[in-house]
Amino acid sequence: MNTTIVILAAGQGKRMNSALPKVLQPLAGRPLLRHVIDGALAVGANDICVVYGHGGDEVRACFAGEHLRWALQSEQLGTGHAVEQAMPQTPDENRVLVVYGDVPLLRSETLAMLIEGSGQTDVGVLTVDMDNPFGYGRIIREDGRVMKSVEERDANDQEKAINEVNTGVICAPAGKLKNWLGRLTNDNSQGEYYLTDVLAMAVDDGVVVHGFKAGNQAEVMGINDKKQLAEAERALQKRLVEQLQEEGVTFADPARVDIRGELKCGRDVFIDVNAVFEGEVLLGDNTKIESNNLIRNSEIGAGTIIHSNCHVEGARTGKKCEVGPFSRLRPGAELASGVKIGNFVEVKKSTIADGSKVNHLSYIGDAVIGSGVNIGAGTITCNYDGVNKHRTTIGDDVFIGSGVELVAPVEIGKGATIGAGSTISKSAPEGKLTLERAKQVTVPGWKPPGKRSKK
Numbered sequence: 071m072n073t074t075i076v077i078l079a080a081g082q083g084k085r086m087n088s089a090l091p092k093v094l095q096p097l098a099g100r101p102l103l104r105h106v107i108d109g110a111l112a113v114g115a116n117d118i119c120v121v122y123g124h125g126g127d128e129v130r131a132c133f134a135g136e137h138l139r140w141a142l143q144s145e146q147l148g149t150g151h152a153v154e155q156a157m158p159q160t161p162d163e164n165r166v167l168v169v170y171g172d173v174p175l176l177r178s179e180t181l182a183m184l185i186e187g188s189g190q191t192d193v194g195v196l197t198v199d200m201d202n203p204f205g206y207g208r209i210i211r212e213d214g215r216v217m218k219s220v221e222e223r224d225a226n227d228q229e230k231a232i233n234e235v236n237t238g239v240i241c242a243p244a245g246k247l248k249n250w251l252g253r254l255t256n257d258n259s260q261g262e263y264y265l266t267d268v269l270a271m272a273v274d275d276g277v278v279v280h281g282f283k284a285g286n287q288a289e290v291m292g293i294n295d296k297k298q299l300a301e302a303e304r305a306l307q308k309r310l311v312e313q314l315q316e317e318g319v320t321f322a323d324p325a326r327v328d329i330r331g332e333l334k335c336g337r338d339v340f341i342d343v344n345a346v347f348e349g350e351v352l353l354g355d356n357t358k359i360e361s362n363n364l365i366r367n368s369e370i371g372a373g374t375i376i377h378s379n380c381h382v383e384g385a386r387t388g389k390k391c392e393v394g395p396f397s398r399l400r401p402g403a404e405l406a407s408g409v410k411i412g413n414f415v416e417v418k419k420s421t422i423a424d425g426s427k428v429n430h431l432s433y434i435g436d437a438v439i440g441s442g443v444n445i446g447a448g449t450i451t452c453n454y455d456g457v458n459k460h461r462t463t464i465g466d467d468v469f470i471g472s473g474v475e476l477v478a479p480v481e482i483g484k485g486a487t488i489g490a491g492s493t494i495s496k497s498a499p500e501g502k503l504t505l506e507r508a509k510q511v512t513v514p515g516w517k518p519p520g521k522r523s524k525k
């Protein structure tokens with residue numbers, strides 16, 4: 071049986087107080103709706119329909135090129151009306167699962183349970199017990215069987231005392247659902263077409279309604295404002311960290327780490343506080359990430375240490391490198407094994423071969439550096455002439471003295487030594503000492519500027 075997943079995302083999200091549509095607000099670095107769509111894909115839905123409303127163009131643009139259906143709900147007349155917009159192109163023989171663009175933490179296992187449990191003919195509703203159910207629809211059971219769902223505003227005192235609430239997530243056979251949706255009325259305190267009314271209609275038609283309880287409240291939390299967004303962020307971070315802990319990763323403090331994307335770790339990885347991982351990051355076996363690091367779309371080789379306060383983006387390191395403290399690896403920085411990048415060193419679009427060191431205050435850009443090279447403090451590759459970028463090539467076992475400017479394009483031959491303070495604009499031969507310095511003079515007759523005499 072094919073499953074159509076309908077994602078309701080037409081709400082404006084006024085309480086976000088933001089120019090960005092609610093479902094595009096980032097959670098763990100990705101739009102809320104991204105999480106919901108990924109959850110839908112993970113349960114193997116072959117048809118996903120997003121119901122969108124005002125400001126929807128921006129939302130659609132964000133997911134352009136993806137295999138999704140979009141249904142416009144131009145007026146928000148209620149959740150039942152919203153689902154109806156997705157129905158015309160949904161085959162009757164499908165099963166429909168309704169989820170929400172602003173409920174991003176639902177696990178695909180939970181969705182799968184709801185789909186499996188509802189089978190081909192029954193209806194399933196995801197419920198949760200809440201300590202404070204105020205504001206939610208209450209699930210009314212008789213002899214344990216779900217009979218209906220009553221909105222807070224339409225509930226009597228007895229119903230309001232019920233703690234089991236409707237999460238709004240519902241699974242139903244498409245043909246029957248279409249029929250029930252067509253019969254909805256807006257004859258309630260909010261004048262809306264409630265999706266939740268289909269539960270009672272199903273029961274009336276003799277269809278079994280299964281109530282499935284979600285494991286915890288966090289999983290089904292809806293996000294309406296920035297406070298809830300931050301709460302969901304912590305809940306999701308906790309989940310991501312726990313998963314990695316199970317795989318053996320050590321976190322100095324699981325509450326002080328942020329994973330915004332996908333973090334994959336080898337064995338015996340240690341991550342200190344305030345590490346932020348963005349995009350796809352791979353940490354090899356025995357890597358150590360010290361405090362205050364941002365690592366984005368990078369691959370860190372086995373046994374490498376990233377010391378405190380580094381910014382690493384689009385970079386790759388081999389085994390047993392040391393980076394930082396206070397280093398910046400920019401896109402295209404490729405370190406082989408045993409490379410050391412020290413404090414206040416920036417590396418961009420450069421390869422550095424085994425065992426080479428750039429330990430202090432340097433800029434290395436568009437360079438190819440051999441193995442066993444030592445780059446002295448304050449050395450700069452002058453890669454940009456104001457119009458074009460040029461390459462610096464440094465052979466194996468080169469020693470570059472401190473404070474050297476390498477004006478690219480330039481090539482330093484194997485085993486060469488470059489004297490400190492040189493500005494090298496012509497290629498230097500292998501194995502020789504090359505330097506460029508103005509003659510040092512001591513100026514005769516020079517006097518320090520004395521105090522100006524007052525007139």
Ligand code: UD1
Pocket residue numbers: 078079080081082121143145146147148149150151152170171172205206207208219220221235236237238263264265266292
């Ligand atoms: C809904 C349920 C309630 C449940 C609660 C769980 C109904 C009538 N009530 O209430 O039983 O406890 O969710 O959070 O379904 N939306 C549209 N178009 C509309 C109306 C809503 O796309 O015309 C979307 C909104 O963007 C929102 C979601 O549906 O993401 C829920 O709508 P909302 O009106 O907030 O329902 P609740 O009052 O929270």
Ligand code: CA
Pocket residue numbers: 473475491492493
């Ligand atoms: Ca100089």
